[in-house]
Amino acid sequence: MRRVLDTGISVVYEPSSGAPIVDIVVVHGLHGHPYKSWTKKRDDAERKRGGSAQSSLQPGETSETGSTAGQRLSESEPVFWPSDLLPKDVPGARVLTFGYDSKITKYLSGPTNQNSLLAHAKDLLFSLSRERIPDRPTIFVAHSLGGIVVKEALAQSSTSTDASLRNVVESTAAVIFLGTPHRGSLDLAALGEYVRSFVSTFRMETTPALLDALGLKTTDLERAQQAFSLAWQTYDFQVKSFQESLPMSKKGLGPLAAKVVPDYSSSIGDHRERAETLQGNHKEICRFSSHDDPNYRKVAGEIRTIYNSISKLDADKAYQQTLAQHARPVASEAPSIKQLKDLGGYDMSDAQLLALQSLWSPGLHARHQKINKPAANTCSWLFQHELYRNWLNEETRDENFGLLWIKGKPGTGKSVLMKEAFQQALRQRAGPDCLTAGFFFKSLWRSLLHQLLLKDRKSLEKFCTLFREKDLLWTHAANPGAVAWEKDQPKKVFVFIDALDECSAGTVRLQAWLWRDATIDAHKNGVHLNVCISSRHFPSITLRNCPEIIVEHHNQLDIANYVEHKLRVGITSEGRKWEQLRDCILRKSTGVFLWAVLVVDDILRKWDEGKEIQFLMKQVDIVPSALESLFAEMLSSLEPQAREFTQRLFQWAVLTTVPLRVYEWYHILAFIRHPPPSSLAEWRASDEFIENDEQLERVIRTASRGLLEVSREQTDDIRDQDPDAISILAKAGSLNLESGDTRVIQTIHESVREFFLSGKGFLALYDYVYSWPPPPDLIRYFIGKGHLSIMHTCLNYIHIKELDALVEARIHSTVAMKAMKEVDQVSNTAMYSENHPVVTNATGLSTFSNG
Numbered sequence: 001m002r003r004v005l006d007t008g009i010s011v012v013y014e015p016s017s018g019a020p021i022v023d024i025v026v027v028h029g030l031h032g033h034p035y036k037s038w039t040k041k042r043d044d045a046e047r048k049r050g051g052s053a054q055s056s057l058q059p060g061e062t063s064e065t066g067s068t069a070g071q072r073l074s075e076s077e078p079v080f081w082p083s084d085l086l087p088k089d090v091p092g093a094r095v096l097t098f099g100y101d102s103k104i105t106k107y108l109s110g111p112t113n114q115n116s117l118l119a120h121a122k123d124l125l126f127s128l129s130r131e132r133i134p135d136r137p138t139i140f141v142a143h144s145l146g147g148i149v150v151k152e153a154l155a156q157s158s159t160s161t162d163a164s165l166r167n168v169v170e171s172t173a174a175v176i177f178l179g180t181p182h183r184g185s186l187d188l189a190a191l192g193e194y195v196r197s198f199v200s201t202f203r204m205e206t207t208p209a210l211l212d213a214l215g216l217k218t219t220d221l222e223r224a225q226q227a228f229s230l231a232w233q234t235y236d237f238q239v240k241s242f243q244e245s246l247p248m249s250k251k252g253l254g255p256l257a258a259k260v261v262p263d264y265s266s267s268i269g270d271h272r273e274r275a276e277t278l279q280g281n282h283k284e285i286c287r288f289s290s291h292d293d294p295n296y297r298k299v300a301g302e303i304r305t306i307y308n309s310i311s312k313l314d315a316d317k318a319y320q321q322t323l324a325q326h327a328r329p330v331a332s333e334a335p336s337i338k339q340l341k342d343l344g345g346y347d348m349s350d351a352q353l354l355a356l357q358s359l360w361s362p363g364l365h366a367r368h369q370k371i372n373k374p375a376a377n378t379c380s381w382l383f384q385h386e387l388y389r390n391w392l393n394e395e396t397r398d399e400n401f402g403l404l405w406i407k408g409k410p411g412t413g414k415s416v417l418m419k420e421a422f423q424q425a426l427r428q429r430a431g432p433d434c435l436t437a438g439f440f441f442k443s444l445w446r447s448l449l450h451q452l453l454l455k456d457r458k459s460l461e462k463f464c465t466l467f468r469e470k471d472l473l474w475t476h477a478a479n480p481g482a483v484a485w486e487k488d489q490p491k492k493v494f495v496f497i498d499a500l501d502e503c504s505a506g507t508v509r510l511q512a513w514l515w516r517d518a519t520i521d522a523h524k525n526g527v528h529l530n531v532c533i534s535s536r537h538f539p540s541i542t543l544r545n546c547p548e549i550i551v552e553h554h555n556q557l558d559i560a561n562y563v564e565h566k567l568r569v570g571i572t573s574e575g576r577k578w579e580q581l582r583d584c585i586l587r588k589s590t591g592v593f594l595w596a597v598l599v600v601d602d603i604l605r606k607w608d609e610g611k612e613i614q615f616l617m618k619q620v621d622i623v624p625s626a627l628e629s630l631f632a633e634m635l636s637s638l639e640p641q642a643r644e645f646t647q648r649l650f651q652w653a654v655l656t657t658v659p660l661r662v663y664e665w666y667h668i669l670a671f672i673r674h675p676p677p678s679s680l681a682e683w684r685a686s687d688e689f690i691e692n693d694e695q696l697e698r699v700i701r702t703a704s705r706g707l708l709e710v711s712r713e714q715t716d717d718i719r720d721q722d723p724d725a726i727s728i729l730a731k732a733g734s735l736n737l738e739s740g741d742t743r744v745i746q747t748i749h750e751s752v753r754e755f756f757l758s759g760k761g762f763l764a765l766y767d768y769v770y771s772w773p774p775p776p777d778l779i780r781y782f783i784g785k786g787h788l789s790i791m792h793t794c795l796n797y798i799h800i801k802e803l804d805a806l807v808e809a810r811i812h813s814t815v816a817m818k819a820m821k822e823v824d825q826v827s828n829t830a831m832y833s834e835n836h837p838v839v840t841n842a843t844g845l846s847t848f849s850n851g
Contacts, residue, residue: 004035008608009127012083013095020094022137029144034099039080040287081288090307121152137173143286147180155227174238174306181265241275378558379420401523406534408551411594414534418498438496492528501535538706540698552591570604598624623751632764634705647765648672651786654756659744679801
């Protein structure tokens with residue numbers, strides 16, 4: 001059961017599997033509540049309709065939650081139809097409620113929110129921009145004043161210069177109004193005025209701004225209607241108006257004797273809205289008892305019709321529209337011959353069309369579709385980077401043979417960067433002499449060839465020959481891509497391959513070598529093949545003459561722009577504390593864009609829930625659950641026999657008081673293995689011996705699955721070291737930040753360290769190292785066991801043979817020094833005995849000298 005918040009966005013239902021195809025946002029009205037306004041009690045039908053003005057506007061109790069979607073309700077349970085009824089009719093939709101304080105007065109419970117319609121609309125718009133996926137269709141269902149708030153929000157969205165805010169109206173599919181006073185309601189304002197006058201007598205605070213608008217005392221409604229009409233005309237979404245059919249009271253006295261929102265007010269006056277009535281008064285038309293409720297059947301029928309249209313539109317247009325933009329998420333069925341003809345850049349024979357159709361597979365471009373658009377003012381650094389510009393302009397083909405590798409930590413934004421680079425290359429390299437294809441890891445060769453062959457007749461002819469003669473089967477081992485870059489290929493070919501590390505462990509290295517060989521062979525044959533691949537730093541793969549761009553070294557400004565924009569849009573307060581919060585986020589991000597996104601989203605959510613700055617500052621130190629899942633998934637690829645070594649590796653990496661330097665890790669890696677060597681000589685002769693820093697870095701990156709790194713920056717704690725003890729190690733004493741004793745081994749981000757200090761990281765490695773079940777106090781258990789493990793490693797090191805000889809040498813050295821000292825003391829006694837008769841022997845002198 002989901003909790004419905006009094007204010008802000010609450011998700012009350014979302015599909016259990018698959019991404020939602022539409023968002024349905026319900027917005028309550030005057031003196032309403034995001035749960036109570038849409039909830040019908042089972043015994044409502046037995047109660048008499050009507051009641052006094054005071055009782056109809058009494059403040060409600062605390063928030064409630066709806067039932068689980070699809071759950072069978074008992075006869076006594078209230079019905080919260082957005083989650084209890086609606087999911088059955090629109091199972092692929094996500095349903096959200098928006099709450100705002102629209103009470104005329106809170107009586108004695110506290111001050112009243114003084115926001116105007118404009119302020120409430122802004123809150124709705126900003127909340128939606130944070131909670132929704134861009135371009136996902138949205139259906140608004142609004143009751144009473146909520147309709148005016150929605151209209152104002154869409155009007156603001158249509159005039160916004162911010163792409164994320166403007167996308168709200170661009171993605172609006174429909175607006176359904178329930179008793180909305182488009183022209184103001186004298187009766188509703190009079191009803192509120194009656195209550196306001198009554199409670200003002202007792203010096204209670206009231207809200208004049210909302211009632212003034214409803215009573216036509218301001219131009220808010222007129223302005224909102226004009227702006228909404230313009231947005232409706234521009235973006236062509238659907239509009240439906242439902243009107244109340246009954247007054248609030250049957251007694252025929254006072255303002256409740258007539259409809260609260262009369263027909264002239266609840267209708268926009270445009271024939272496209274198809275206005276009709278619902279059986280009930282202003283309060284009843286937004287509450288439904290069951291699927292058989294006539295009012296629900298009307299409202300849900302409209303929602304279902306719009307939902308079905310969106311579903312059909314999504315299935316029919318997805319393939320054609322996205323393929324035309326080279327961003328091709330496809331439908332679940334193979335493209336038809338006609339679709340392929342429309343998509344191709346030339347006339348194709350039936351045989352060619354059939355061969356091309358064979359490349360298709362379900363979800364061929366699903367990965368590309370799921371990658372979000374880049375945030376505003378981000379990614380531009382890549383297109384200004386010298387290595388990337390040289391690659392794109394083919395200025396270094398003779399040196400690097402057209403291959404470029406973009407690497408980054410997990411969550412640095414590599415996929416978003418690659419998608420943007422691919423899209424820009426499509427625009428800049430559009431033309432008959434250039435082919436561009438992008439692959440976002442699934443069905444690699446199918447995806448690339450499907451894009452390339454659609455635009456190149458000669459390559460398709462060669463492919464058809466292969467298809468007929470060799471009965472080509474599509475497997476991961478197949479490499480039919482050579483048809484696109486044979487000797488007589490006159491066109492330049494640009495290929496973008498994202499997430500190479502998502503290959504299976506056995507094939508990722510083969511794929512990297514394949515592309516290295518392909519670009520070299522193409523260069524020898526005079527073919528302009530240019531390949532840009534991206535991956536994490538793990539697995540560690542070395543390619544000769546392949547320039548690398550490290551994302552986390554360049555994306556800090558992008559992260560700063562994103563954080564600054566989100567905090568400015570989502571939080572109205574300013575001041576030094578907010579600057580400190582922003583600076584804290586930027587300082588801790590260290591290039592991990594995903595961490596910044598998750599933390600900022602969580603902070604904005606907590607801010608909307610009413611949390612203060614001190615609480616939000618603490619949230620920055622909490623590892624987002626999405627990152628914890630990512631780290632656990634990365635560690636899950638470890639072989640069972642490697643997990644104990646990795647666990648000991650992280651014990652040394654996260655439990656020491658300061659980061660350990662590279663030269664210290666040579667012996668650590670030797671002695672955390674099982675069994676440990678009995679001597680340094682045995683270690684040097686073993687297969688596990690590490691000769692240099694580069695090898696050590698590869699070992700650590702592999703064992704940690706890329707969660708540990710060699711820092712290229714000097715640490716603050718430059719500890720005093722015995723130069724003789726250091727000088728025997730590789731590159732020791734060097735002040736070069738690329739090697740030597742100034743570098744340290746540390747986690748790639750502070751969130752990784754916290755992941756292990758919380759016990760969850762060690763728990764992810766627990767399965768194969770220890771027996772189940774794990775102890776209840778995970779933190780104390782894993783941290784304590786880690787320190788014991790470090791102690792045992794140190795004891796094992798102390799017992800090596802070389803240290804025995806060293807201890808013997810120190811003992812002999814100490815004895816010799818003591819003997820020499822005693823000889824000196826005897827000599828001194830003989831020299832000074834005449835002047836100091838009190839001191840008569842060496843022992844006495846020694847005692848005196850030692851104080």
